[in-house]
Amino acid sequence: MEVVFDPVHLRSFLAVERERGFTAAAQRLGLRQSTVSQHVARLEKEIGRRLFVRDTHHVELTADGADMVAFAREILDRHDAARRHFSESPLSGRLRFGVSEDLVLYELPSILAEFRRSHPRVDLELTVDLSEDLQRRLDDNELDLVFGKRRPGSRHGEMIFRERLVFLSAPDYVLDPDEPTPLVSYPSPALTRDIALEVLQRSGRGVRVACTTDSLNGLRAAALAGLGVVLHAERLPPPGLVPVRDPRRLLPDAGEIEFVLMARRSVLSGPEAALRAAILANADRVRV
Numbered sequence: 001m002e003v004v005f006d007p008v009h010l011r012s013f014l015a016v017e018r019e020r021g022f023t024a025a026a027q028r029l030g031l032r033q034s035t036v037s038q039h040v041a042r043l044e045k046e047i048g049r050r051l052f053v054r055d056t057h058h059v060e061l062t063a064d065g066a067d068m069v070a071f072a073r074e075i076l077d078r079h080d081a082a083r084r085h086f087s088e089s090p091l092s093g094r095l096r097f098g099v100s101e102d103l104v105l106y107e108l109p110s111i112l113a114e115f116r117r118s119h120p121r122v123d124l125e126l127t128v129d130l131s132e133d134l135q136r137r138l139d140d141n142e143l144d145l146v147f148g149k150r151r152p153g154s155r156h157g158e159m160i161f162r163e164r165l166v167f168l169s170a171p172d173y174v175l176d177p178d179e180p181t182p183l184v185s186y187p188s189p190a191l192t193r194d195i196a197l198e199v200l201q202r203s204g205r206g207v208r209v210a211c212t213t214d215s216l217n218g219l220r221a222a223a224l225a226g227l228g229v230v231l232h233a234e235r236l237p238p239p240g241l242v243p244v245r246d247p248r249r250l251l252p253d254a255g256e257i258e259f260v261l262m263a264r265r266s267v268l269s270g271p272e273a274a275l276r277a278a279i280l281a282n283a284d285r286v287r288v
Contacts, residue, residue: 003046007079010072012039013051017069021059043068092121095271098134098146099126101216102236103259107285108147115278122271130214132189138262145272146262147279149191157260158276160283163233165195165254168241170224177250180206182228184219187212195254196231203252233257235287259286 015025016036026033044051051065061069099108116124127134131148135156138146150157175181181200185193200207210228213219220238223230229244231254244251261276268276279286 005046005072005075006039006042007076009039009043009046010076012036013043014069014072014076016040016052016059017061017065022054090121091119091271091274093271094123094125095275096125096127096142096144097275098137098143098148099128100131100134100148100259101128102149102233103147103286104128105216105236105238106287107282111278111282111285115275118278119271119274122274124271124275130186130190132191135262138264141264144264145268145275148260148262150258150260151191151195152256152258154258157262159258159260160279161287162256162258163235163287165192165231165257166234167196167229167244167246167251167254168223168232168237169229169244170226170240171242173223173226173229173244175229175244175246175250177248180208181251182210183207184211184213184222184228184230185209186219187214192231192257195257199252199254205250205252233259 012025012029012031012035015028016022019025019028022036022040023033026036029036040051047064047068049064049068050062051068053060053062097112112124112126116122127137127143129137131146131150134143134146134148137143146157147160148157152162169175183193183196183200185196187193197207211218211222213222216238219230219232220241222228223238223241229251230238230241232238232241234243261279263272263276265272
């Protein structure tokens with residue numbers, strides 16, 4: 001009679017082999033010990049060979065059991081490969097995705113990894129840059145979808161969430177009340193740079209650009225070195241930076257920023273629509 005191996009029985013067998021015991025294997029699999037014993041007994045009956053020698057204290061593989069380990073692993077590997085193959089998303093193609101640097105510090109990379117596992121036939125090309133440069137590349141047909149920032153009231157893009165802007169600095173930074181505010185920022189035409197200059201000049205405090213850098217790591221390093229303050233989304237702070245200690249309320253309120261998805265087409269389909277859906281479903285995870 002032809003033997004058809006049950007993957008459930010094989011998994012229980014391999015768990016007993018790894019854990020050197022039925023009780024530990026049951027705990028690992030989240031099953032009752034009696035259930036694991038039944039799985040192994042049925043496997044032994046199917047092949048007509050004993051797989052384990054057991055007493056009250058020890059479980060050891062027989063020679064046939066040792067042979068079965070390799071077969072079981074190979075069978076399960078092929079079984080899992082077939083299951084993955086036939087359960088894969090039918091989506092395929094290339095998706096050129098641009099992301100603002102603010103968004104890659106925390107959970108967005110994990111969301112993108114989950115998207116890749118769900119859609120392995122989609123070739124995801126990721127570009128991390130300033131929102132303004134990403135939007136230009138989108139307009140030039142160099143990107144398909146962009147997750148970036150816009151000013152409140154702007155109409156381009158689909159808003160995913162809104163975030164308060166705050167001035168951040170090194171934890172021990174002390175703001176000089178008699179000097180213009182030293183600003184650490186991206187180069188023009190960065191959106192947060194323009195907003196920071198506007199609100200600081202309007203407040204009457206004055207402002208000087210103490211450092212310009214084109215990377216988030218550069219902003220963080222300059223601020224941690226005490227060169228000045230950074231205007232940034234409150235719940236997406238670069239590691240190590242904190243809201244500026246400002247008991248005298250010298251710094252103005254900088255308002256809010258909106259994080260949006262921007263696309264070249266008004267109606268999305270295929271990989272672009274799938275990634276949009278994944279981001280919308282996980283919007284709360286993107287923020288700390």
